[in-house]
Amino acid sequence: MSEHNVQHDSHAPKDHDDALEGHIVSPIIYLIIFGALLVGTALTIGASYVEMGPWNPIVAIAIAVVKATLVVLFFMHVKYSPKLTKLTVGAGVFTFLILIFMTLSDYISRAWGRW
Structure with a gap:
């Protein structure tokens, strides 16, 4: 069996696990x-x-x-958080704003008191 020598290089790219640290x-x-x-x-x-x-x-x-x-x-x-989390939150806010805009456009376009 061969031995595996692991060298820790301080200039090596960070692992994915390092990016998930809080x-x-x-x-x-x-x-x-x-x-x-x-x-x-x-x-x-x-x-x-x-x-x-x-x-x-x-x-x-x-x-x-x-x-x-x-x-x-x-x-x-x-x-x-990472950029993907910020993108997800932004997409949720954007979807919420679209729903609010659609609701308000329906509310404004009704013929209130004209029937």
């Missing part, structure tokens, strides 16, 4: 994001008491989108 995020970052989410929740509550007419739902959705983006990027670690 990124370590500082607890400070988590606390900052948590604080930002609490501020976003306070803004949502505050905005619900202010009369802005038709802008109330728009402001609430904008705050919700910012909060959801923070959760996806940091708590779900998409910010530190």
